[in-house]
Amino acid sequence: MAERKDIEIDFGRIEAQRTRLNLGPQHPSTHGVLRLEVELDGEIVTEVVPHIGYLHRCFEKYAENKTYPQVIPYIDRLDYITSMSNEIPYVLGIEKMMGIKVSEKVEAIRTILAELNRIASHQIAVATFGMDAGAFTPFLFFFRDRESILDIFEKLSGARLLYNYIRIGGLMNDLYPSFKNDVLDVINVIRKTNAEVMDLLIDNKIFIERTINIGVLPADVAISFGCSGPVLRGSGVPFDLRRDEPYLNYDKFDFEVCVGKGEMGTLGDSYDRNIVRYHEMEESCRIIEQALKILPDASEDVRSAMPKKVAPKGEIYAKAENPKGELGFYIVGDGKNKPARIKSRSACFVNLSALPAISQGSMIADLILILGSVDIVLGEVDR
């Protein structure tokens, strides 16, 4: 159990004025509207105070004022990069409260879409991490290939970013005919780009030197901070809800939980968190390939299990392994058609709370990279 420590730096008798620098809320690399109040001693960061809430969009207030199906669009807008995955814990929670069983095809589709969205999210994460390090080109390579994933989502749901596709007890509509081929094509494209980015960015000596040994997050501290997803796995903890508490049909697939190994620097540094994301893209491709095999070809009514009236009673903490980490919804239903309370436990919010602890004593250029390796989306932090 690591205690919170105040780092005291002894500068002897030198009296130097420290700079208080305000990074954000509008800054090229705070990944949105995060504001970091940084105290600098030359280039060394002595204190980081995150100020959040610049994108507080009152999600929980909305959840109390909308009916259960109407909440789903707002859930899309939490972590707007991973809308498809966001819907899954909420929908699973309501289905469990109401005792709804969905068909095998619906589960397989949900799995495929969640994994596709995981790839899209990790692409952005690795890309922006590279951009923080000054490499602009991989960012555009990933955005180019992310379009092919978005095209599939668009053909399914009609929207590019915020889908509202996974519904309580089913899906918005059935797959289109060439879905399988599209997905297989996308996997090929992704693998090709990943190999390219490996050469261009991740194996680059400068990049490795920049990212190793900074922002080291030991495993026990990570668990105590409640970190999840690639941030926790980067510290070497093989915790993945897909394997530890299987939902959908993840228990049927053979995949590896990627953990950081500290092969270049220290275990749990920024490089490890990034490489975990990189390898997870490949694992997601494998899951998708297996899921496509068990996906039934026959078309069926994916809306058949959808309840006429959604008014569950009871309370549940539903969670799922999102690309960013564990996204949980604590849902309280009192038998009316509107939730009494929905609290979203967002992975980014929790992961970000570890930032001050791991960035003290680093340089200001490293602070940006550490923030990039934590991979936050402010929509989910502020909700």
Next chain:
Amino acid sequence: MESNIILQLFGDNIWSYLIIVAIPLVFVIIYALVAILGELKVASWVQDRLGPMRTGWKGVIQPIAEVVKLLQKEDITPKNVNKPLFNTAPFVMFVGSFAAFAVIPFSSKFIPADLNVGLFYVFAVSSFAVIGILMGGWSSNNKYSMLGGIRSAAQMISYEIPMALSILAIAALSQSLNMNTIIELQNGGFWNWNIFGGSGPWYKLLFLPFTLILFLIYFIGSLAETNRTPFDIPEGESEIVAGYHTEYSGMKFAMFFFAEYANMFVVSALVTIMFFGGWQSPFGDFLNDPIMQIVWFLLKSMFFVFVQIWLRWTLPRVRVDQLMYITWKVMLPFAFIAFLGIATWAMLKP
């Protein structure tokens, strides 16, 4: 006198000198426009995009639109800046890079000022840029600018030392600091360029590693000198917004912009002069008349400008301490060794 066609044509009077001054100025402006377009287009090419397409044919007059726009922009002098320093910094920076053009030989018949310490002079005036950046960074009264200015000063001063050593080695090899002399010694085709040890018998190739090291050291140093990636930490966008020119707008910013591109050309020209034969044709006397010499010189220099742009869009950025590590602990020892090697070759040379 014989190295300057303008003086031969128009005589030794004030008008000739004005023309001599005007030619590099016009060249800098045209070159900067081409380089800006090149930057945009090369970046787009690397990133699988098209780049500017709507301004003229394939966007070729995009830089002109930029200049027309920049001329109209409001020129903000923020309230709490140190006004004299803030207003002079861009000009100091531009003068620093433009002054270097005085000794750059575009051809055997055109060199604005044929100084016998040309190499030394270029090196001296290009340090002017440090003062400009530091003035701009400090006077802006902005923490990002301040960080950028200080970083830049530290970086440029450190990188000048290994660069100076490689210049010294070339001076030892050519026994001269005069640009034209250095280039003339490299005549007779690419085989006699300094990168291959200058003119000499075959065993000059034994010293090839030393010249290559010197070339790399000079080129890497020049990237740091011009604040290009991977050493663009003074204006590293992801950390300190726009670095030392965060607070500058309109034409003052354009001066910084121009100065940066002019600096890029100066260092590329120096690489060409010192290692790649300057205006010499690569094929001996073939196509080596004064007009073609200009073409050769520009081709070689622009190639290195292109390499700088290309690197910028490919590599990540290094950190401040790594930057210092590279210069003091890697480049400096190697520069010493290479200097000794070249000095040996200069003594052995028949």
Next chain:
Amino acid sequence: MGFLDRLDKGLDPVGPDIMLGTVEDLLNWGRSKSDWYMHFGIACCAIEFMAVNAAHFDLMRFGAIPRASPRQADFIIISGTVTLKMAERIKRLYEQMAEPKYVFSMGSCANSGGPYWEHGYHVLKGVDRIIPVDVYVPGCPPRPEAFLEGMVQLQKKIRHQEIFRKREKMSPEDLKAIEDRKIEMEKQYQDYLADQKLKNQEIG
């Protein structure tokens, strides 16, 4: 009518090789073709804006180049939900930009509050409540094509602007309105200063 439109329409050329245009046309052309933008990415729309920048849509085709510093930007793109906590920052950044400056409001949230219109206790219902907006791009989030259309519209707007409007040509009402506006702005500024002073006292 702008210079290039006149070219398109083929209005009477004076001679075979002479094109007539005013200085204003040239200046407007320069501003419309060289748009350096500052991306104020806030929420979902920011991701779509990044997609606009990427290879598929490539905003740079229109001459738009990103700048990180507001001083060097020509227009600012507000993409996402503007919250009350953020509003003052947006206003300050807008004021730091150099004239002539333009504002893009991207997405329903920035236009009007969007889906957070009804119960959003912490959401500003439209960024045009604090800064003047030139182009509204609707959508939640707008498709990249919609944004590109907005870009074209902005260029059209810039090309038709009158920058050399003479004061003597203005009617007395206009002049009076300008004077009134000046007085009003001065008053607002004094109020703002007093407010800041009060706030500083409270904090300190």
Next chain:
Amino acid sequence: MKSNEIFERLIAEFPEDIISLNEDENSESFIYVNPRNIVEIMLFLRDENDLFFDYLSCLSGVDSKENLTVVYNLYSIQLKHRITIKADIPKENPSIATVEKVWLTADWHEREAWDLIGIKFEGHHNLIRILNPYDWEGHPLQKDYKTPEYYHGMRVPV
């Protein structure tokens, strides 16, 4: 470990503070506890070898008309079991001891619960607003919350 076993372990250790266990098939099983000894209970849950709840998944505040409730969703990464702990606190004096010393993640969760619901966490080192501006008034997720008309001169409702 099943929730009833956890309940028995707890009731043996803290006979006065554990109120009830609620089990339901389609709902989360939760244990009501008395708020006054919450830190000791949490430390017990975290440090016992067979319980080992090292991971605080979520901490939420709920306003249920009569009183405010603090809900702790606990999970054990090593043993892979979960439990929900609930503590009711009165609306007039909504305060409970902080658990930030038990799990570091509770720091921000508690600040959020203070900001949105208005639960005071005694002993928290920095209990200030986190999502709303620092000079915001009221706690928006309370059932009787009224949206302010103006904030810094900007109109808030439509």
